[in-house]
Amino acid sequence: MSSPDRHLAEAVIDAVRRTIVHYGLWFSQSVEQFGIDRALEMEREAGDKATAIIIDRLCTTLGIAVEDGLPAPLVHLDSDAAQALLRAMAVNWLAVDGVWFQSVEKREGLAPAKVVNDSCWSVFSPLEATRIKTLGGLEENGGLPALAEALRHRLYASINEQEIVFEDDGALVMRMLKCRVQTARQRKGLTDYPCKSGGVVEYTTFAHTIDKRIVCDCIACPPDPHPEEWVCSWRFTLLE
Structure with a gap:
């Protein structure tokens, strides 16, 4: 693999890492500010929307079919x-x-x-x-x-x-x-x-x-x- 290709691959994986940390920070700060019960309500709404957005965008980008909101290869x-x-x-x-x-x-x-x-x-x-x-x-x-x-x-x-x-x-x-x-x-x-x-x-x-x-x-x-x-x-x- 050439150096630019490797750099891009590392950047993709690191984007996943940063997304996970950022999502967790939002949840933890919501818990601190509003309490666990209200934070869980917020996470349910935000998490459902985020999951749908992530699946749709990644599957569209990679040319993977989506079935009932899930990647088709995973469903099958x-x-x-x-x-x-x-x-x-x-x-x-x-x-x-x-x-x-x-x-x-x-x-x-x-x-x-x-x-x-x-x-x-x-x-x-x-x-x-x-x-x-x-x-x-x-x-x-x-x-x-x-x-x-x-x-x-x-x-x-x-x-x-x-x-x-x-x-x-x-x-x-x-x-x-x-x-x-x-x-x-x-x-x-x-x-x-x-x-x-x-x-x-x-x-x-x-x-x-x-x-x-x-x-x-x-x-x-x-x-x-x-x-x-x-x-x-x-x-x-x-x-x-």
Whole structure:
């Protein structure tokens, strides 16, 4: 590839990077200025419009057909390929999360990195829950059945192994049987990453976004001791 061609290719990829950051900045600043609930309403409107604009413009530029607002080649991927692509997207999401954590930790230390991490989850979890509700057509205030369904469609569900069960008293329990992050640490001979503080924020806000009546309790999460069968476990109940 000639130098000008390579420069253009790099510029295209960097335009994607800048667009992602700029979009995220708009969302984060809206949260700061107006609160998470109003920001999520704004994101739904802005995100729907932005997605349609991006798909239409890129497909037109590249000569790709659009079907029902989606790129035709993506619509017609076979199920296995689509699942593989979704998993790759989820792994990339987790990798981006990881490199940001490592970058902050390298410069500022573990404690500040955990503060940033927990703050990010307080915004991302409600966003993810809202997107899952919208895409899955889950009813508002759908209770624990809606939460169980939503948990099955998180990005984590594509790359981790989890178990979701209802107990005899009606409570919902989610157990993370295999966690990609913790498994990677085990392979390196490291102790579990102490993710409980982030997990409390993550699962509490996710459940609350699905139904504000849902209460989340941590059964155990590193640095808590846990059995070999699972890494972390969370119990959800519904306040009547």
